[in-house]
Amino acid sequence: MKVIALNGSPRKNGxxxxxxxxxxxxLEKNGIETELIQVGKEKVRGCLACYTCMKNQNERCAVEDDxxxxxxxxxKQADGIVLGSPVHFSGVAxxxxxxxxxxxxxxxxxxxxxxxKVGASVAAVRRSGGIPALDTLNHYIQYSEMIMPGSNYxxxxxxxDPGEMQQDGEGKQIMAVLGRNMAWLLxxxxxxxxxxxxxxxVDKVRTNFIR
Numbered sequence: 001m002k003v004i005a006l007n008g009s010p011r012k013n014g015x016x017x018x019x020x021x022x023x024x025x026x027l028e029k030n031g032i033e034t035e036l037i038q039v040g041k042e043k044v045r046g047c048l049a050c051y052t053c054m055k056n057q058n059e060r061c062a063v064e065d066d067x068x069x070x071x072x073x074x075x076k077q078a079d080g081i082v083l084g085s086p087v088h089f090s091g092v093a094x095x096x097x098x099x100x101x102x103x104x105x106x107x108x109x110x111x112x113x114x115x116x117k118v119g120a121s122v123a124a125v126r127r128s129g130g131i132p133a134l135d136t137l138n139h140y141i142q143y144s145e146m147i148m149p150g151s152n153y154x155x156x157x158x159x160x161d162p163g164e165m166q167q168d169g170e171g172k173q174i175m176a177v178l179g180r181n182m183a184w185l186l187x188x189x190x191x192x193x194x195x196x197x198x199x200x201x202v203d204k205v206r207t208n209f210i211r
Contacts, residue, residue, distance in 0.1 A: 001079040001186055002033040003118075006071070008085035008096025010040040015124035015165040019157050019175050020084045023122065026179025027080075032186060037074065039099050040086075042067055046098040047105060054109040061102045072103050072113075080118035080186055081146070083137045090129030092136050104140045112145060116198055118186050119146035120178055122155045124165055130156035149185045151178040 005024055009016035017036070024034040044066050052062035059076070060069045075081055083100070085092045092100070107113040121137035123130045134156055141148055155178055157171025158164075165171055 001190065002035070002077070003027050003080035003082060003182070003186070004035045004037055004074055004078045005082040005084060006037050006039050006096075006099075008040045008083070008093045008099070009124070010093070010095070011086075011162060012038055012041065014086065014162045015157065015159040016040075016084045016086050016122070018159070018163065018165045019122040019124050019155075019171070020082060022172055022175035023082055023120070023179040023182065026176050027183050030180070030183035030187070032080075032183055035074075037071060039071070040093055040095050042095065044068060044095050044098045044102075047101045053106045057110055059106060059110045059113065061106050063102070068099055068102050071099070072106055075103065075107065075117075076113045078117065079190075080120075080182060081114070081141075082182075083119070083121045083140065085121075085123055085133055085137060087123055087125035087129045087133045090132045092133050097136075100137075100140050104144060108144060112201055114144040114146055115201060116189075117144075117146050118182060118189065119144070119148055120155065120182055122157070122175060122178070124157055124159060126158065126160040130154070130158075147185065147189065149178065149181040151175070151181065 005020040027034050050062055085096045119141035123133045151174045153174050158168045
């Protein structure tokens with residue numbers, strides 16, 4: 001099994017990476033392969049609302065000059081996904097938000113590519129705003145019919161300068177517990193697939209209120 005983590009921070013060694021690496025470390029202790037992808041340092045534009053991905057059904061975003069399509073295929077191949085972001089004005093970092101909007105729309109309109117994978121989110125924050133950012137990340141996971149493990153508190157750790165989250169004892173424990181729970185859930189689901197068939201996917205019902 002393999003889990004990929006997507007770092008929405010422009011910092012390669014910041015507190016978001018510290019959170020993600022703590023989660024990944026616990027997964028690796030449980031024999032699960034991991035990979036960290038740096039999203040925040042790339043130039044990723046927002047969704048064009050062109051619906052080309054819906055029309056073409058080729059699992060690709062129409063914007064081809066950034067790594068988003070490569071990341072979509074990496075998520076498709078993974079068994080689990082961890083989303084991580086720093087907190088900017090109580091929200092998700094801009095580059096990460098642009099990536100998530102595009103990637104998760106592609107996977108949702110191309111057959112639910114992430115359906116029943118295990119997904120989790122983490123946020124790193126200086127002081128306040130971590131819960132709204134975490135909630136935003138969780139929206140993508142829940143919309144995609146992914147299965148989400150929890151921890152013993154909200155998945156937020158505190159720190160400003162790189163490495164400061166290591167001083168947040170509770171935050172580090174939250175990430176470690178999340179990693180252990182994620183590893184357990186992945187293994188339980190892998191075993192359960194042999195005994196309990198997954199519910200069949202359904203065609204999305206779209207109800208618009210403007211006629």
